[in-house]
Amino acid sequence: MTTRPGAAARPSLTERRKAETEREIARHAAELFSAHGAAGVTAEGIAQAAGVSLRTFYRYFRTKEEAVTPLLTGGVRQWLAELAAAPAELSVAEALERAVRGALTPQGPHADLQAEALESTRGLLRAAGGDPALHSVWLRVHAETEEALVPVLGQLSRQDTDPLELRLAAAAANAAMRIAMETWAAGEAGPDDPARGPASLAVRCLRGLTAGVRTPRA
Amino acid sequence: MTTRPGAAARPSLTERRKAETEREIARHAAELFSAHGAAGVTAEGIAQAAGVSLRTFYRYFRTKEEAVTPLLTGGVRQWLAELAAAPAELSVAEALERAVRGALTPQGPHADLQAEALESTRGLLRAAGGDPALHSVWLRVHAETEEALVPVLGQLSRQDTDPLELRLAAAAANAAMRIAMETWAAGEAGPDDPARGPASLAVRCLRGLTAGVRTPRA
DNA sequence: CGCCTGGATGGCACGTTGTGTCATCCAGGC
């Protein structure tokens, strides 16, 4: 709890260590899940690999499977951030496209980290196919994303937009993102493939929704 | 008890008993969850209320929370069934609307059962708000619905429809159904309210998606 | 510098979850 006015210069040493251990746990959890399946890994195994006690593990994450959420939410956070910072003259659809490209295309100083996060996401999605509990984490992440998307879209839309319609738009945009990731994870393309990468797929999904949902004829 | 001659029971006695106990477990689970929250109920408690052993409980359901899935999937099953039986001359949007009305409007010989299922769904959704594990069940049910929706929509669409687009349409239709239920559960209207009932809301959601997602301007 | 306080951690105990295994019981067919 920092009640400091102004931008905090540096998170205290303790804070940094906490963030570091959380990330460490998440990394090992994802690696173990991808290798042996979530059912084949114990919480104690993750804790040992991360160098913490079992008790500490459960102070960071409520369940064994949720340990991977930091890796899954990384791209989403950036997506929301870019979307919230979109210029006002863009249409909602354009803003969504740009933000998606920015969030799913490994670029900038953290390109390596982003590509790594995408790869581990793919590994987790594949492991989630055979593991209901792990799959639920994926669903939960997107449920929270959908919720977080509502006020952001509200900011980008006319102020008299029907709240229900706003929520539907959030669900649709989120579904596009989710399905793009799932489709990409099922394939072979690398995270920076210009044609079959996640960014390209996500844009296709967004356009498919805004154009094609009002399905033509029977 | 002796089987009644005449009124032919196609499924054997054993089969009927299994279906009965499953339903019994689900009913008691939903009731207990709605009353005390999922976290405040033990699997043993549900088993005792349903009159089975704990071991038997876990033969029917993999987890404590999944015990309520039969109640949540009831409406969905009917939705898919009606959709699959839609006349070919209807557009996809019209078919979706009709099927939704049929599935969410208590009617016919089982109107009471349907209304009861809707009510328990509402209770469960409210309990799920404060319980991640229970909420995950809701999400999982809809994830499976989305998957099941793909081939059904494929049947209603042109045969050269892009599979990705099909999947997006399934996700959108499913999201409309889900959000309608969540919105209804958060309100006060009864299950057969003609204006604010689930059926009416679902139709509004479907139309909002097919018309409004291609959101206009900022 | 030594003291103290708050927060993070580890160890332990415990109730609960979920599964493997075996014995029992009953419906349905010979």
Next chain:
DNA sequence: GCCTGGATGACACAACGTGCCATCCAGGCG
């Protein structure tokens, strides 16, 4: 009546997740 497959119950057990307390360390105070 007998037999058999499937459903159930009882027990044991690993793993999950939490409450509780002792310990340790960063950072502020005299």
